[in-house]
Amino acid sequence: MFSRFAGGVHPPERKDTSDSSVEVMAAPKKVYVPFSQHTGKPAKPLIKKGDEVRIGMKIGEPDGLISAAVHASISGKVVDIVDHPHPVTGMSLCCVIEGDDTEDWVSDLQSDLNIEGLSKGQLLDAITQAGIVGLGGAAFPSHVKLSPPKGKDIDTLIINGCECEPILTADHRLMMEQSEAVIEGAQIFQKILGAASLVFGIEDNKSDAIRIFRDRGVRVLALKTKYPQGAEKQLIKAILKREVPRGGLPMDVGCVVHNVGTCQAAFMAVKFRKPLIDRIVTVAGDGVRENKNVLVRIGTPVRDVIDFCGGYTGKPKMIISGGPMMGIAQYADDVPVIKGTSGILVWNEITTVEPGPCVRCASCVDACPMGLMPTEIYGLVSNKKFDMAKEYGVLDCIECGCCAYVCPSAIPLVHYFKYGKNEVWRMSKK
Amino acid sequence: MENVEKVKQLLVVSASPHIRAKKNTSVAMRVVIGALVPALAYATYLFGTRVLIITGLSILSAVGFEALMQKMLGRKITITDGSAVLTGLLLAFNLPPGVPWWIPVAGSGFAVVFAKQLFGGLGYNFINPALAGRAFLMASWPSLMTKAWLEPVGGTLSGIDGITAATPLSLLKNPENYGDPQIIISQLNDIDAIRNAFFGKIGGCIGETSVLLLLLGGLFLLFLKIVDYRIIAGYLGSFALLAWLLPTKGSVLFHLFSGGLILGAFFMATDWVTSPVTTKGRWVFGIGCGVITMIIRVWGGYPEGVSYSILLMNVFTPLIDRVTRERVFGQMPKKGVKK
Ligand code: SF4
Ligand code: SF4
Numbered sequence: 001m002f003s004r005f006a007g008g009v010h011p012p013e014r015k016d017t018s019d020s021s022v023e024v025m026a027a028p029k030k031v032y033v034p035f036s037q038h039t040g041k042p043a044k045p046l047i048k049k050g051d052e053v054r055i056g057m058k059i060g061e062p063d064g065l066i067s068a069a070v071h072a073s074i075s076g077k078v079v080d081i082v083d084h085p086h087p088v089t090g091m092s093l094c095c096v097i098e099g100d101d102t103e104d105w106v107s108d109l110q111s112d113l114n115i116e117g118l119s120k121g122q123l124l125d126a127i128t129q130a131g132i133v134g135l136g137g138a139a140f141p142s143h144v145k146l147s148p149p150k151g152k153d154i155d156t157l158i159i160n161g162c163e164c165e166p167i168l169t170a171d172h173r174l175m176m177e178q179s180e181a182v183i184e185g186a187q188i189f190q191k192i193l194g195a196a197s198l199v200f201g202i203e204d205n206k207s208d209a210i211r212i213f214r215d216r217g218v219r220v221l222a223l224k225t226k227y228p229q230g231a232e233k234q235l236i237k238a239i240l241k242r243e244v245p246r247g248g249l250p251m252d253v254g255c256v257v258h259n260v261g262t263c264q265a266a267f268m269a270v271k272f273r274k275p276l277i278d279r280i281v282t283v284a285g286d287g288v289r290e291n292k293n294v295l296v297r298i299g300t301p302v303r304d305v306i307d308f309c310g311g312y313t314g315k316p317k318m319i320i321s322g323g324p325m326m327g328i329a330q331y332a333d334d335v336p337v338i339k340g341t342s343g344i345l346v347w348n349e350i351t352t353v354e355p356g357p358c359v360r361c362a363s364c365v366d367a368c369p370m371g372l373m374p375t376e377i378y379g380l381v382s383n384k385k386f387d388m389a390k391e392y393g394v395l396d397c398i399e400c401g402c403c404a405y406v407c408p409s410a411i412p413l414v415h416y417f418k419y420g421k422n423e424v425w426r427m428s429k430k
Numbered sequence: 431m432e433n434v435e436k437v438k439q440l441l442v443v444s445a446s447p448h449i450r451a452k453k454n455t456s457v458a459m460r461v462v463i464g465a466l467v468p469a470l471a472y473a474t475y476l477f478g479t480r481v482l483i484i485t486g487l488s489i490l491s492a493v494g495f496e497a498l499m500q501k502m503l504g505r506k507i508t509i510t511d512g513s514a515v516l517t518g519l520l521l522a523f524n525l526p527p528g529v530p531w532w533i534p535v536a537g538s539g540f541a542v543v544f545a546k547q548l549f550g551g552l553g554y555n556f557i558n559p560a561l562a563g564r565a566f567l568m569a570s571w572p573s574l575m576t577k578a579w580l581e582p583v584g585g586t587l588s589g590i591d592g593i594t595a596a597t598p599l600s601l602l603k604n605p606e607n608y609g610d611p612q613i614i615i616s617q618l619n620d621i622d623a624i625r626n627a628f629f630g631k632i633g634g635c636i637g638e639t640s641v642l643l644l645l646l647g648g649l650f651l652l653f654l655k656i657v658d659y660r661i662i663a664g665y666l667g668s669f670a671l672l673a674w675l676l677p678t679k680g681s682v683l684f685h686l687f688s689g690g691l692i693l694g695a696f697f698m699a700t701d702w703v704t705s706p707v708t709t710k711g712r713w714v715f716g717i718g719c720g721v722i723t724m725i726i727r728v729w730g731g732y733p734e735g736v737s738y739s740i741l742l743m744n745v746f747t748p749l750i751d752r753v754t755r756e757r758v759f760g761q762m763p764k765k766g767v768k769k
Contacts, residue, residue, distance in 0.1 A: 005759075011449055166449065233759060246760040318442045325447040332441065350442060356511070357553035359455050362658065362707040370759040375707055376751075393758045401447030408455045409553075415445030 005234040007369035008226045009402045011166045011325065013205060018169040020292045022177060022280050025308045027074040027103070031299030032084045032094040033059065037338040038133040039140045040066030047095065051078045054106040056275050059095050062128070068141040069131035073277040073297035076100040087302075087321035087328060087335040094336070097299070115270050120192050123270055127188075130269030131276045131339075135261030136160060136171075136230065137322060139340035142262055146192045148251045156255040157195040158239055159186045159263060161202040161209065162223060162230030165323030168343045170280040171260050173293045175202070175209040178264055183218055185263030188270055193256055200260075201239050203229055227325060228400040232257045234369050246396055261342075281337055283309045287316040287346030296337045302344055303333040313348065320345040325401045356409035364403035364413065370396050374403035374413050381420035386427060394420045458656050459512030465647030466519055466697065472643055473636045476582040477527040481636055485522040488534035492518030495539050499547035513552045517541050520560035523637020523693060524737065525567075528578035533571065537563035557744040558704045561737045576600075579633050587633030589626040590617045597634055598627065599689045599733035602680050619681040627687040638690035648696030657700035660709065664716020665695040665723075672724035685727065689734030695719070698737070704744040710754040711747075718743045 036042035043060030053059060053072035060070040076099040086092035118126075128143040148154055159182070163171040175182060190198045200218055202210050205225040213220045221239055223229050233244045235257060242253040250257055261279065268274040277298055284291040289310025296305055302319065306312060320327040321335065323343050337344070364374035372393045380389040397417045404413040474481045496514040500507045509515075521537050541563030546555045568575045579587050579597065586594050588601050593608055602618055605611035617623060626632050630640025638644075651657045666686070673685040685691070699705065699719050706715050719739045726735030 009451070011451070237759075243760050245762060246758060248760065316441065318444075318448065320448055322446075324449045327446060327448065329443045329446075329448065330441065331443055345448075347448075350448075352442065352444070353450070353454070356455055356508075357551065359553045359702045360705075360707055361455075361458075361702040362705075362712070363453070365707050365709065365756060368756075371756045371761070372758060373707060373751075373756055392755075396758050396760070399446070404445075405447050405449065406451045406453065408453045408458055410450060410454065412445045414447065418445070 004224060004226070005237045005369050006371065007367050007402060008228060008234070009367050009405050010225075011227055011405060013225070014167050015169050015172070015205070016167075017282055017284055017291050017293055018172050018206075020173070022173050022293045022295050024295045025297070025300070025305065027099055027297055028300045028304045029099050030301070031073050031097050031099070031297060032301065032336040033070055033073060033097065033299035034084070034086050034092045034094045034336065034338055035060045035070055036086070036089065036092050037070060037139060037298070037340065038068045039138060040064070040068070040144075042093065043067060043070045045081060045093075045095065047078050047081075049078055049081055052076075053078060053097060054104045056277055057106040058129075058131075058275070062141070066141060066144055068133050068143075069129065069275070070095075071131055071275040071277050072097055072106075073299050074099045075102050075104040085332060085335045087330060087338060087341060094299075111272060113271055113273070115188075118270070120194075123188055123192050126270045126273065127266050130265070130274065132262060132265050132269055133276070133339050134259055135265060135279060135339065135342070136259035137326065137340050137342055139338075142258065142266060145256055145258070146189060148193070148256070152251045152254075154193045154195045154251060154254055154256050155197065156240060157186065157190045157193055157198045158235060158255055158257045159198070159200045159260055160230050160232075160235055160257050161200055161206070161213075161260045162235065163206070164203060164225070164227045164230040165325050165327075165342070166227070167284050167345065168282045168323045170282045170293055170342050172206050172209060174264055174280055175206070175260055176212065179209075179212045179216060181264045181267045182260050183213070183216055183263075184271070185265070185267030186218070186258070188266055189256075189258055189263065195256070199239060201229075201235050227402065228369055228398070231369065231398055231400055233398070246393075276339055279337070279339060279341065281305065281341055282343040283346075284343065285346040287313055287319075287348040288344075289313055298339060299336045301334050301336055302330070305337060305344055306333065306346060312346065316346045316348055317350045318345075318347045320347075325405065326399065353410040355411045358411060359409055361408055363406040363408065367402040367406045369400060369402060370398055372397060374417075377420065378411060378413050378416050381416045381423075384423075386420060386423045389420045390424045395424060397421070455513075456511040459516050461654060461656055462651060462697065463512060463516055463519060465650050466523070466637065468643045468647060469523070469637050469640055470519070472630060472640050473527070476630065476639060477580045477636070480580075481527055483531065484525060484527065484529065484534050484636065485519065487531055488522035488525070488538050489515050489518030491535040492521070492538040492542050495542040496547065499543055500551070503547065505551060508552065511552065514542060517546070517559045517563075520637075520698060521563045524560065524564045524635050524690065526575065526578040526634075527580040527636050529574055533567060533574060536570075537567045540566040553703055555703055556747065557741055558698055558701050561698060561741050561744075564737055565741060582631060582633050582639065585626055585631035585633070589623045589632035590614070590620075597689075597733065598623070598632065598684070599727070602684075603733045605679075615679045618679075619684050624681075624683050624687060627684070635690055638693045641687045641692050644692045644696065648692065651696065651700075657696060658705070658712050660712040661700050661705055661716040661719075662695050664713045665699055665719045666691075668717040668720030669724055672721060676724060676728050678724075678728050685724075689727070690736045691723065694723075694736035694740055699740050699743070704747060706747050706750045706754065708751055708754045708756055711750040714750050714754060715743050715747065718746065
C-alpha cells in the first residue's frame with residue numbers, strides 16, 4: 001500500500017450506513033443559522049428581525065479575510081437574531097428563521113449555467129458568494145484555501161475521500177451518488193489553483209467508490225484504512241510523501257487538500273449558483289431508531305433530524321455532533337446542524353471509565369500520528385508548565401484522539417491538549 | 431414518531447474521542463500475571479508446594495502493604511488493579527525456593543512501601559518495585575539469597591550431573607571450587623546442559639527455571655503488544671552479541687538460558703512504568719540492559735546481573751526519555767531538538 005504515516009489506530013469501522021442512500025429531509029419549521037460556522041471571523045449579519053427571507057438568500061457576509069458568507073436555508077421570516085447553543089463553540093449568534101412552508105428560492109438562483117468559459121476569478125467569486133467551507137469538519141473557508149499567496153505554487157490538488165472517522169458514511173454516500181458533481185467540483189478547484197495534477201485519496205474500505213472514480217477516469221490512490229488517514233498532513237504524507245513543516249500549511253509543500261463534500265458543494269455553487277444551505281449528515285447510534293444518511297438544511301436543530309430518523313429509542317446518554325473520534329458531545333439536542341456537521345451520533349449505552357494514573361505504557365507515543373509524546377505533554381499541561389508543553393509540541397497536536405483512544409488508563413488526553421493550546425495561545429498574545 | 435418525547439436532557443458531555451480501545455491497565459496486569467502462571471506451576475512441580483507458600487506470602491504481603499500504605503497516605507485503594515499482585519509474583523520469581531517465610535514478606539514490604547507508594551504509587555515509581563525488593567533482600571541477607579537453593583525434581587541445581595551445590599552461573603564464575611574447571615566448563619556448554627536449562631530441569635530462583643515456559647508467556651505478551659519488542663530485542667540482541675564477543679567461558683546459548691535473563695528481558699525490563707516511552711529510548715534501554723548484564727557477568731562480583739542491570743537502566747530512564755525525544759511530524763532534520 002502507499003507510503004504510510006507513522007502512528008495511527010484501527011478503531012472498529014462500524015460503517016453500517018454505507019449502503020443506505022441519502023434521504024432528503026424536508027425543510028424544518030424553524031432553523032437556527034449561526035453566523036459562525038467556519039474557522040475565522042463570524043459573518044456580518046445582513047438582515048434584521050422581521051425580514052422576509054428566501055432559500056439561498058445571503059443573510060451574513062464575510063467579515064475580513066478569513067470568514068465566509070451564510071445563507072438562509074429555508075424560506076420564511078427572521079423571528080430573532082439571538083445567541084443560541086452551537087455545536088462547536090457552545091454559544092453563538094444565530095439567525096432564527098421561521099418557515100412559511102414554501103420552497104421559494106431567492107430569485108437569482110440559476111439553472112444549469114455554462115461554466116466552460118468562466119475565468120478563475122469568476123469561479124472563485126461564485127464559491128465565495130456561496131459560502132463554501134471545508135465540509136470535512138474543520139470548516140475552513142474554501143475561497144481562502146483556493147487563493148494561495150504569490151510565490152506558493154500549487155502542483156497537486158488532493159481530494160480527500162478518506163472519511164476515516166468510524167461510523168460516518170456521509171462522504172462515502174456522496175461519492176457513490178454524486179461522483180460526477182464531486183469530480184467536476186474538483187476540476188473547478190484544479191482550474192482555480194492551476195494545479196498540474198489532481199488526485200483522489202480514498203481509503204481501501206470503500207472499494208466501490210474507488211471503482212466508480214477510476215471508471216470516470218480520474219486518478220485515485222487507494223489508501224490503507226487507518227485512522228487518521230484523512231487528516232490533512234497525514235494524507236499528504238501518504239500520497240505525496242511530502243511532510244508539511246511544523247506550523248506550516250499544505251501550500252508550503254505545493255499542495256492543497258479539499259474534501260469530496262466541498263467539491264460537490266462548490267460544483268453546485270458554480271453551476272447553479274446554489275449557496276451552501278444543506279449537507280449530508282450520517283445519523284447513527286443505538287439511541288436513534290433509524291440509522292441513515294440524511295440531507296439536512298443548515299440550521300436544523302439536531303432534535304428535528306432525530307425525529308426524521310424515527311426519534312429516540314430510549315433515554316439518550318450522549319449526543320455527538322461529528323464522528324466518534326473527533327466529534328463534540330452536546331449538552332442538549334437543540335443545537336443546529338452546521339456546515340461542518342458530518343454526523344449526529346446518539347448513544348443510550350455508554351461506558352465511562354474513571355481515569356487512572358499514567359502508567360507510562362507508551363501506547364500514546366506509538367499511536368500519535370504527529371510524533372508527539374502525549375504522556376509528557378499531559379504531565380506538563382496538568383502541572384501548568386505551558387511553555388514546556390509548547391516546546392514538546394502541544395501546538396502540533398491535531399486533536400485526532402488516537403492517544404486517548406489507546407490510553408489504558410482512560411486519561412482524557414485530548415481535553416488536556418485543547419486546554420494546553422488555549423493557554424499557550426493566551427500567553428503568546430500577552 | 432408520535433411518541434417522541436422531549437428528552438429532558440442529562441447528557442454526558444465528555445471530551446473526544448468517544449470510543450476507546452479495549453486495553454486497560456488492570457486487564458493488562460492480569461494478562462501478564464496469567465502469562466507467568468505456567469512457569470509458577472512448573473516451579474511448584476520442581477521444588478514442591480513450598481513454592482506456592484512463598485509466592486502466596488509474597489503476593490499477599492504486597493497487596494496488604496499496598497492497601498495499608500494507601501490507607502495511611504489517604505489515597506484511593508487500588509489493589510484490584512493487579513499491579514501489587516504482579517509485584518509480589520515477580521518478587522517471588524526472583525527468590526531462591528528455599529528462603530524462609532519472612533523473606534518474601536520483607537521483600538514485598540520494601541518493594542511496595544519504599545519503591546512504589548512513597549514515590550506516589552503506580553506510575554510514579556521510577557524503579558521496578560519487585561527488583562528493588564530483591565536488591566534490598568540481597569543487600570540485607572546475602573547468604574540466604576544466594577544459598578537457599580533447592581534441588582529440582584529429576585535434575586540438579588547446576589543442570590549438570592554430579593554437581594548439586596551451585597547454580598550454573600556461579601559454577602561458571604568459580605569452576606575451580608567444584609572440580610576440574612576444564613571439564614566443568616565444557617559440561618556447562620554441552621548440549622545436554624543447555625537442553626536442561628531450556629526445558630527447566632535445573633535449579634535456580636523460583637521463576638527463572640524453564641526458559642521454554644517463560645518464552646511462551648513472553649511471546650504471548652509480545653503478540654498482544656503488552657510488552658514492547660524494542661526493549662526485548664535490544665536486550666537479547668546486545669546481550670547475545672556481547673556473549674559472543676567478550677571473553678566469557680560460557681557459550682551464547684548458555685548465557686541466554688541462564689540467570690533469569692528471559693524472565694528479566696520479557697517481564698521486568700518491559701515494565702511500563704520504569705522503561706522509556708520514546709521509541710528510540712526503548713532501544714537504548716534494552717541495549718543498555720544487555721550490555722550491563724554481560725559486563726556484570728564477565729567482570730562483576732555477582733554471577734548473574736539481570737536485576738541490577740535493569741535497576742540501573744530504570745534510574746536512567748528519565749534521562750533517556752529527555753534525550754531521545756520523538757521526531758515531531760514536519761520537524762525538519764538538523765535544526766530541530768533545542769534544549
Ligand atoms: S490528539 Fe494530538 S497528541 Fe493525541 S494522538 Fe492526536 S495529534 Fe497526537
Ligand atoms: S497511553 Fe495513557 S497511560 Fe500510557 S503512557 Fe500514554 S498517557 Fe500514560
